[in-house]
Amino acid sequence: MLPKPPPREPSVGFLYLPPFRVVGTSIAGEATSVMIPELDLCFDLGVCPRAMLPAKYAFISHGHMDHIGGLAYWCSQRHFQGMGVGNIVCSKEIAPSIAKMMEGYVELERQKTPYKIIALDNDEPLQIKSNIYMRIFPLEHGAPTHGCSVYERRSKLKSELSGLPQEKLMELKAKGQEITNTMEVPLVAYITDTGACPNLIRDDVRKAQILIGECTFFEDENQDRADVGKHLHVKQFCEWIRVGENQHVVVIHISRRTNLTQVRDELFKKLGTALNRKIEILMDHKGNREKYERQLADAGIRAER
Ligand SMILES: [Zn+2]
Ligand SMILES: [Zn+2]
Structure with missing residues (x-):
């Protein structure tokens, strides 16, 4: 008998x-x-798969090891691979502890991995790409925790000026008149770990095109565990999804004890057909591969096996 791999x-x-x-x-x-x-x-770096390396920014929601364990390694590998300094985005509340952790590695390694901490106040905007900004807000969990939202700033011609010829608009602009309004388009919200709290229904979360949200527990008997650990149970999760206008909801942070069939069944039972269509499960590898193959087929491309 050979041992198993x-x-x-x-x-x-x-x-x-x-x-x-x-x-x-x-x-x-x-x-x-x-x-x-x-x-x-x-969003978070509990571990650091290679796919995470190219991101220039890493938002850290909180200091639980399953959300931060890969952060130092991410900074180090980005440096090692010549990809530049990793920008760590977090709340002012946890920034000093993250700095301490990173300094600990300097002492251990006797070399300095470059990193930059961008510590944000609640709702302070941070530009991450041209016209793309993010902001953070507090959640309710056992350790200080923040969620974040990413939005695009778009300029729109003021309604009272619509219909005016281009030359006229240029003339007004040259005179120093503001001819556009700036509007915010919520793109992505990231919410984990948290119990039910008011910030779950902020406008930039409710209206984000993609909501990435935790649903840790699915079994009735685990409602207490959800309350104590300050996590969302499927009952609260579904109430939350019902008040949202999100195009897609990506479920994350599901407990390993719950199998995917049970997850799908519960969500379907509680949300019904129409709402359930919005739901994606990040770790449903088989379902997501099939979805992608359909997307490829629709685009007339054959899937590589
Ligand atoms: Zn946590
Ligand atoms: Zn967690």
Whole structure:
């Protein structure tokens, strides 16, 4: 008898929700790392799969190890691979502890991995790409925790000026008159870990095109565990989704104990057909691969096997 090889590591989850790709891994208590390549942004780095390296920014929601364990390694690998300094975005509340952790590595390694901490106040805007900004806001969890939202600033011609010829508009602009209003288009919101709290229904969360949100527990008997650990149970999660206007909801941070069939059944039972259509499960590798193959087929491209 030969000994068995170690279990295979699950692959990185992948969803294409045009125009964004959502890439990552997320299992409650083990590790959560999610990335949107088009935004150059990671949400948490519980572990650091290679796919996370190109992101220029890493937002850290809180200091639980399953959300921060891969952060130092991410900074180090980005430097090692010549990809530049990693920008760590977090709340002012946890920034000093992150700095202490990073300094600990300098002492251990006797070399300095470059990194930059961008510590934000609640709702302070941070520009991450041209016209693209993010902001953070507090959630309710066992350790100080923040969610974040990413939005685009678009200029729109003031309604009272619409219909005016281009030359006239240029003339007004040259005279120093403001001819546009700036509006915010909420793109992505990232919410984990948290119990039910008022910030779940902020406008930039409720209206984000893509909501990436935690739903840790699904079994009735685990409602107490959800309350104590300050996590969302499927009952609260579904109430939350009902008040949202999101185009897509990506469920993350599901406990390993709950199998995907149970997850799908519960969500379907509680949300019904129409709302359930919005739901994506980051770690449903088989379902997500089939979805992507359909997207390829619709685009007339044959899937590579
Ligand atoms: Zn967690
Ligand atoms: Zn946590």
